[in-house]
Amino acid sequence: MPKAEGKTFSFLGEDAIETGILETIDFHNKEREFVRYETDEFSAVCPFSGLPDIGKVTIEYIPSDKIIELKSLKYYFVSFRNVGIYQEKATQRIFDDLFELLKPIWMKITVVYKTRGGIDATTIIEKGER
Structure with missing residues (x-):
């Protein structure tokens, strides 16, 4: 993997999520x-x-028999704050964690990232039957 030029900052691994x-x-x-x-x-x-x-982050879903408690969702998102994770992987991780927890009929996660290096990035994962 190439090395970043200039100053770099320390970060946590995915196990901190x-x-x-x-x-x-x-x-x-x-x-x-x-x-x-x-x-x-x-x-x-x-x-x-x-x-x-x-x-x-936009979370859209059709629940089967449970919904997410919103304060816990906020705490979950905060736990990403110092984690080093690629944008695409972060979206996949959020999707996997929530899909496993909720087992919804259908779910879609969209993350629209702020522009970095002149490039806009949007990541979307969807599963189930809407």
Whole structure:
């Protein structure tokens, strides 16, 4: 792997992401309800330079029998703050953690990252039947 030029910053590994902090709420609805959560306060760091990657996360899903407890979701996102993880991998990690926890009928995670180096990045993962 090439080395970053100039100053680099230290960062934590992916094991610092606190998946155990996520909580669910039982949810039983006779209709297929569409749920969307958004935050523009997501941040992690580039594992190449240690510089921050900041993005807007949109979580969309159709619950099966549980929904995410929002305070625990906020704490989960905060646990990424000092983790060195590529943008695409961060989206995959969020998707995998939430899909495993909620087992929704359908889920889509979109992360729109702030421009870095003149390049805009959007990552999207979707699974299930909408």
